[in-house]
Amino acid sequence: MTNEQLVEFALGLANSNKTFMWVIRPDLVAGHTAVLPPEFVTVTKEREQQTNCRYICSEWGIGMEINSDVKRNEVESLLIELMEGDKGKEMKKKAMEWRQMAKEATASLGGSSVQNLENVINQALLSSSTD
Template identity: 50%
Template sequence: MSFTIQAAEEHALPIVLLSPDIACMFFSALHFRTLFKKGLIPFNDKSYLTNGYLDTKVDCVPGLKNFRLKDLPDFIRITDQNDSMVEFFIEAANHFHRASAIVFNTYNELESDVLNALYYSMFSCLYTIGPLPSLLNQTPHSHLASLGSNLWKEDTKCLEWLESKEPESVVYVNFGSITVMTPDQLLEFAWGLANSKKPFLCIIRPDLDGTQPLKAFVPEFQCCVGHFLLIRPTNCRFICSEWEIGIEINTNVKRDEVENLINELMSGEKGKKMRQKVMELKKKTEKNTSPAGHSLMNLDKVIKEVMLKQY
């Protein structure tokens, strides 16, 4: 938020911007104005959401290879020239260059094209220090044990049930911290999971359904109330196309599709390859967040070169 930059400057304090999401989200925000200039947004009307226009290639932003409009944050899907959310991000992006450091919750191998575009054409004060939960595991200090990244109170009662299952045998279902779904979408997901005949841990947030209570069908399944992971369009692009560790599902979800995708992920060759890639990323993450890793060294640089610098 730009007012924090102004406040820091007035008090001669270092300005450190943290991007908790992937770097591509930050990079996209820098180019919202470009989308306006190229006439890609705003949409003429709401039919553009379903008529194939979202498949339009975004070739005006260096660093986003083979990106489509549908791969960008979904709040750019506007019909109003003066949309307040997009205006907010454009205004904020105008002030990013004033930061002493910009810190990303990622590491270089995950988003090399985007980070290179940021390094060489826009900013020189970038530091990749992620993933933050893995970085936190490196500290020996017990007083940090209570820290976490969850937006909802955790419920650990499900862990006993989970421990009773074989490794790699349980489907973990998580819809995010703020996602709201229709009753039909939830019902299709639920039946798809049930029909797959695979044991699953389904995390149900009390306000996931924006129209009615969920208790009508939750007891039919092995569920645990807790938190969800929201897969935004940009995250989906990286997960499915760049890192190849996930499969995209249509927003008009159907139970047969859910069932088929679960069976492919759990038992198919594609699922096996994805698990191998996940383990490769896990090793890279552990390397980057180890005491000699780039993420931990970059965090040390932020502290010594930025936070402790005299302004």
């Protein structure tokens, strides 16, 4: 994105008054280092950041994609829809389902997370014992 698009995105986040998660890669701004306006940091110091769009939108169903020609008013209205609208309510429901699955996966020795870790360890031990 261009630095102007980055600034628009940042100010839209700031103007929404909503908590967010946003990760800015070093290569995000074409040909330049990403530079945010000072007021963005001041206004949002208590609420920051974003994650991978593909997983959030398509895989997990807990987010919405924004147009690459970003404008702060679009960011602001999208965030309000996410936090207060019907799409946001559906995404919250999905997030709660993911939360429950994570709890179940890590809740006990029989959880899938523990089983997967044991499988990785066993495979590592088996492969090292056959060498």
